[in-house]
Amino acid sequence: MSLLSLENLTVTRGDRRVLDGVTLSVGQGEFVGLIGPNGAGKTTLLRAALGLLPHGGRSSLSALPLASRARQAAFLPQSRDIAWPVTVETVVALGRAPHGAKGSEAAVTRALDRMDLAPFRHRPATDLSGGEQARVLIARALAQDTPLLLADEPVAGLDPAAQLRTMQVFAALAAEGRAVIASIHDLGLAALHCTRLVLLQHGRIAADGPARDVLTDDLLSRVFGVRGFHADTPDGPVFQPLATTR
Amino acid sequence: MTGDRLLLPALSLLLVALFAASLLIGPAALGLRESLLALFTGQGGPVVLVMQEIRLPRAILGLCVGAVLGLSGAAMQGFLRNPLAEPGLIGVSSAAALGAVISLQTGLAAAFALALPLAALAGAGVSVLLVLWMAGPRGGALALILAGIAISALAGAFTSLILNLSPNPFAVMEIVYWMMGSLSDRSMTHVWLAVPFMAAGCALLLMTGRSLDALTLGEDAARSLGVDLRRLRLLIVLGTAAAVGASVAVAGAIGFVGLVIPHLLRPFCGGRPSRLLPASALGGAAMLLASDIAVRIIAPDQDLKLGVLTALVGAPFFLHLLWRMRGVEA
Numbered sequence: 022m023s024l025l026s027l028e029n030l031t032v033t034r035g036d037r038r039v040l041d042g043v044t045l046s047v048g049q050g051e052f053v054g055l056i057g058p059n060g061a062g063k064t065t066l067l068r069a070a071l072g073l074l075p076h077g078g079r080s081s082l083s084a085l086p087l088a089s090r091a092r093q094a095a096f097l098p099q100s101r102d103i104a105w106p107v108t109v110e111t112v113v114a115l116g117r118a119p120h121g122a123k124g125s126e127a128a129v130t131r132a133l134d135r136m137d138l139a140p141f142r143h144r145p146a147t148d149l150s151g152g153e154q155a156r157v158l159i160a161r162a163l164a165q166d167t168p169l170l171l172a173d174e175p176v177a178g179l180d181p182a183a184q185l186r187t188m189q190v191f192a193a194l195a196a197e198g199r200a201v202i203a204s205i206h207d208l209g210l211a212a213l214h215c216t217r218l219v220l221l222q223h224g225r226i227a228a229d230g231p232a233r234d235v236l237t238d239d240l241l242s243r244v245f246g247v248r249g250f251h252a253d254t255p256d257g258p259v260f261q262p263l264a265t266t267r
Numbered sequence: 268m269t270g271d272r273l274l275l276p277a278l279s280l281l282l283v284a285l286f287a288a289s290l291l292i293g294p295a296a297l298g299l300r301e302s303l304l305a306l307f308t309g310q311g312g313p314v315v316l317v318m319q320e321i322r323l324p325r326a327i328l329g330l331c332v333g334a335v336l337g338l339s340g341a342a343m344q345g346f347l348r349n350p351l352a353e354p355g356l357i358g359v360s361s362a363a364a365l366g367a368v369i370s371l372q373t374g375l376a377a378a379f380a381l382a383l384p385l386a387a388l389a390g391a392g393v394s395v396l397l398v399l400w401m402a403g404p405r406g407g408a409l410a411l412i413l414a415g416i417a418i419s420a421l422a423g424a425f426t427s428l429i430l431n432l433s434p435n436p437f438a439v440m441e442i443v444y445w446m447m448g449s450l451s452d453r454s455m456t457h458v459w460l461a462v463p464f465m466a467a468g469c470a471l472l473l474m475t476g477r478s479l480d481a482l483t484l485g486e487d488a489a490r491s492l493g494v495d496l497r498r499l500r501l502l503i504v505l506g507t508a509a510a511v512g513a514s515v516a517v518a519g520a521i522g523f524v525g526l527v528i529p530h531l532l533r534p535f536c537g538g539r540p541s542r543l544l545p546a547s548a549l550g551g552a553a554m555l556l557a558s559d560i561a562v563r564i565i566a567p568d569q570d571l572k573l574g575v576l577t578a579l580v581g582a583p584f585f586l587h588l589l590w591r592m593r594g595v596e597a
Contacts (some may be wrong), residue, residue: 068487071491087490098484098485098491100487103483104348104349104482105483105540106537107537108537108538112483115484119492145538161484
């Protein structure tokens with residue numbers, strides 16, 4: 022079943038098309054890695070799909086009223102700014118806002134455990150390190166407990182263990198029958214964990230499919246300007262960029 | 268934390284004590300028993316007049332103006348996600364002051380007792396329409412601040428122009444004194460005029476707590492949690508305009524309460540904007556009542572202005588808070 026469908030989604034800034042007619046359907050069980058060089062339109066795609074940006078075309082999410090949208094999709098923005106010294110628990114509990122009070126305690130505890138944050142529960146979130154705060158915000162999005170999760174660079178700035186854990190948690194969400202769309206710069210992590218990669222270039226989809234079809238030498242050189250090392254390992258496909266090609 | 272739960276009852280108790288003290292302290296040396304008797308039973312001749320027509324409106328206005336300033340300061344800081352925000356930031360205070368200054372300069376205020384507060388309310392109303400129009404249809408905070416700063420500057424410039432061109436030095440003095448902010452010589456008429464606007468404004472502001480909590484994580488995160496930012500901005504702007512406009516109309520410009528009180532109480536509320544709102548209302552009321560008692564005690568014969576005292580106490584206190592914050596962040 023499709024959880025998100027985008028039809029001809031277009032965003033213009035001035036007279037430039039930042040997003041140029043993206044059509045995409047994401048169904049249950051998919052963990053989509055949104056990849057592409059800086060400025061390709063990854064963040065714009067996520068924000069427009071959520072209705073956070075004025076856009077042309079259609080998004081099944083932005084067509085929903087605000088309240089039901091918040092129960093359908095959680096969003097993890099790129100900015101990790103927590104304005105006030107609230108506790109970790111308070112931040113994570115904000116994810117329950119769209120649901121009223123029911124089931125809050127259990128969902129918050131579960132989200133904290135998933136991101137390995139139980140010991141931080143009562144500490145002010147602003148006292149934590151940047152990477153720890155990022156994990157708190159991921160837990161907040163998990164606590165929202167939605168069929169769909171859109172995450173903008175969720176693993177940037179995390180240590181290797183936290184990066185792997187985040188990707189594993191997202192893969193597990195997909196395996197539960199939800200869907201996750203995460204923009205990600207680490208092609209190796211994307212190749213290893215995502216069920217599907219969507220490659221953006223100049224606001225258009227340049228490739229869409231499993232990692233071995235998207236991370237081809239030709240596309241990597243043409244879109245990213247890199248070449249690298251591929252291998253199939255027992256843990257999954259591995260990719261390591263080695264050199265620039267231009 | 269237990270501090271959280273005790274905060275509101277403790278502030279309420281403090282407030283009751285300060286309200287009583289405000290009723291009992293003044294230049295006319297009245298006994299406790301005769302004061303209370305006069306206030307509640309209307310018996311005791313001239314004492315009744317002092318209590319019901321002078322001290323009661325002063326205490327009520329002190330309570331309400333302080334609550335409004337504390338609450339709107341907390342709401343504004345929450346909305347703009349910035350601890351340096353204060354209620355005057357959207358231009359309402361300056362515009363209300365300009366309205367009052369025009370009524371003083373034209374002599375309307377002298378001809379008709381309610382002309383000044385009504386002109387101030389009109390100024391606040393005009394500024395809100397301008398701010399909302401200039402800030403545009405989307406719910407962003409930055410456009411609102413910039414529009415507010417522009418309107419503050421414009422209203423301030425007109426006020427200076429009026430002072431500059433005023434042919435009458437006495438009018439200038441009257442305007443300058445009025446702008447310092449005071450609660451002396453207010454009547455129950457002022458109370459009846461201002462309190463409905465303040466109550467309506469506070470009701471709007473108290474509705475914003477949950478949205479402000481979500482806004483802790485930024486505008487995108489708040490919207491994805493179902494917060495309608497345009498509605499939130501409308502509540503904040505209209506609530507602040509009604510409440511602060513009415514407060515400037517009856518008390519003049521009183522600074523620092525809206526800035527210092529939320530800052531001071533935030534640690535006791537676990538940083539949560541929704542808890543800070545009611546706490547700041549109580550705290551602001553307590554600070555203003557205490558200051559208004561202090562001006563009567565410090566200089567009983569000199570008419571020390573309330574706004575001068577709150578700034579004199581508030582600014583160094585604020586510096587102290589910043590100093591401590593600097594130590595934590597370093």
